[in-house]
Amino acid sequence: MPLHSSQASSWSTIERSIPVERSIVACMNVLGRLGTVSYRTVSPKYSRQIHATLVTDQSGRTGGYGKGVYPQNLASALFELLELAACRRIVALRDARTEIDSHELYQAGTLPIDAVGDYLRRSAATVPAVRFRAISAPATPDVWLPAAMYDPPIGDVDDDAQQQLALGYWSTNGYAAGMNGTEALLHAVNEVIERDAFSNFLLESAFGRPVGSSMLLGDGWLSDLKSEIERSSSSTIDVRIIPALAGTVAIAIGSRFDCYQRRLLGMGSSSNAAYAIERALLEYEEVCATDYLRAAGQLHPDDDNFGARALVENYPFLNECCRCTTLSPPVDQTEFHVMTATQPTPVAEQLATKIQILQQAGYPVLARTLFAAAADGSRDGSPTVVQAVVLGAEQFHVVHVGRVGEPIARLRTLEVIEACRRQR
Numbered sequence: 001m002p003l004h005s006s007q008a009s010s011w012s013t014i015e016r017s018i019p020v021e022r023s024i025v026a027c028m029n030v031l032g033r034l035g036t037v038s039y040r041t042v043s044p045k046y047s048r049q050i051h052a053t054l055v056t057d058q059s060g061r062t063g064g065y066g067k068g069v070y071p072q073n074l075a076s077a078l079f080e081l082l083e084l085a086a087c088r089r090i091v092a093l094r095d096a097r098t099e100i101d102s103h104e105l106y107q108a109g110t111l112p113i114d115a116v117g118d119y120l121r122r123s124a125a126t127v128p129a130v131r132f133r134a135i136s137a138p139a140t141p142d143v144w145l146p147a148a149m150y151d152p153p154i155g156d157v158d159d160d161a162q163q164q165l166a167l168g169y170w171s172t173n174g175y176a177a178g179m180n181g182t183e184a185l186l187h188a189v190n191e192v193i194e195r196d197a198f199s200n201f202l203l204e205s206a207f208g209r210p211v212g213s214s215m216l217l218g219d220g221w222l223s224d225l226k227s228e229i230e231r232s233s234s235s236t237i238d239v240r241i242i243p244a245l246a247g248t249v250a251i252a253i254g255s256r257f258d259c260y261q262r263r264l265l266g267m268g269s270s271s272n273a274a275y276a277i278e279r280a281l282l283e284y285e286e287v288c289a290t291d292y293l294r295a296a297g298q299l300h301p302d303d304d305n306f307g308a309r310a311l312v313e314n315y316p317f318l319n320e321c322c323r324c325t326t327l328s329p330p331v332d333q334t335e336f337h338v339m340t341a342t343q344p345t346p347v348a349e350q351l352a353t354k355i356q357i358l359q360q361a362g363y364p365v366l367a368r369t370l371f372a373a374a375a376d377g378s379r380d381g382s383p384t385v386v387q388a389v390v391l392g393a394e395q396f397h398v399v400h401v402g403r404v405g406e407p408i409a410r411l412r413t414l415e416v417i418e419a420c421r422r423q424r
Helices: 020-034 072-087 102-109 115-123 161-167 181-206 221-233 273-295 316-323 347-360 396-401 414-421
Strands: 036-043 046-056 060-067 098-101 126-134 143-146 175-178 213-216 237-242 248-257 263-270 332-335 365-372 384-390
Touching (some): 020 072, 036 072, 046 072, 046 273, 072 365, 072 384, 115 143, 181 248, 181 316, 221 273, 237 273
Antiparallel strands (some): 126 143
C-alpha cells in the first residue's frame, strides 16, 4: 500500500515550523539568485527520492538529495543545496577565518578538545580559526575553533601536514538549513548526535559486540513504509534504536551491499522516536536509490562520496568499520508502537531540551550562522544555514566513506586506537 502524506509524520509539526510549500518557494528564490536550479525524481522505483542540482558560473555544479513524501522531499533537497552552497562558499559566509594565537583555541583549553584539535593547538604558534557562539552557555565568551577542522577548504589543499590531518576528519556534519535559525540549529544538532551514534555503532559492530534494540514495528504506517522499501530494494531491513547522547537515533540496516561491498545503512535522529525511524528508513531508500543510479551509470562523480577506498583495505578493523560486512546482533528486541497523535513539542523547546541534556552530560554545544537571507537571520520564512559543533561528540563516521582515521573524541580508547592502526 502506498504511503500517503496523511499517514506520514507531519513536516510542519515535528521539526519544521514553516509549512513546506512556503519553504520551497523561499529556498527557490534564494537558490535562483545564485544560479540555475533543477530537480527530478530519481526513478519511478524510488519515487520518494528527489535529486536537485544548482549550476552557477563560478562554482559549477552542486547536487543534493531529498527524501520523503512529495513535497517534503523537494524541500529537503533544496535545503541540502543551501547547506552545500554555504559549505562551498557559493553564498558569502558571514564570518571569515582569523589568524589567532593557538592557545586561544577552545577558550584557552578550558573546553573539551578532540585529539586533532589538541594537535593543531600544540603544533603552531598561530592558527587560522573561526568563531562560534556557546549556545549551551550563552553568557560565556565566543569560542575559537581551528579552521582546518571546522571551516570547509576551498580549492586545492597544500601539503601542510596539519591541514592534511585535519582535512581527513572534515565533513558536512553539523551543517543544516531551515527557515529560521532555531529550526536550522535543531537539525544541525540532531545530525551531530546522529553521526556520533553512528560512529559508536560502527565500532561496536566491528568488535562483534551486540548493539542497539531491534524494533518490531507491527502494524501502521512505519511498518507499511518498511515493507514498501524492502520490496522496491529487494532487501530486508533491521530497524534498531541505538545508543545516543540525546534524543532517539535509529538505524535501518539493510541486507544489501553496494558495488564497493559496503552494507547499505540509513540513519535518523530526532526527539520523536517514530520520526527518527521514518528518517532512517527513508535514508536507507536514498542510499539504495544512489546505488541504483551508480549501477546504471547515471550517478554524477561529484555525488559519489566513497573516497580513497583502496587505502582503507590495508587496515582490517577500519575496513570492517567501513563496510560493516559482519553484523553484530542487537542487545534485545522490542515492539515499537506509534503513540496516538498529540500536540507536537515546539521546535524551540525540542532544541532547548537537547542542548540542556548535552551540556549537563559534559558536551558543550557551539554554533555559528553561515548564511541568512534575512538581515537578522531571525524572521520566519527566511532561509538560514547554521553550523553546530558538539564538543566531545565523535566524528569517526567518516570511515564509512573510505577515510583512514581513528576516533578523536569520546570514543578514543587504547583498545580502539590499537585496532584502528593494525595493518595487514
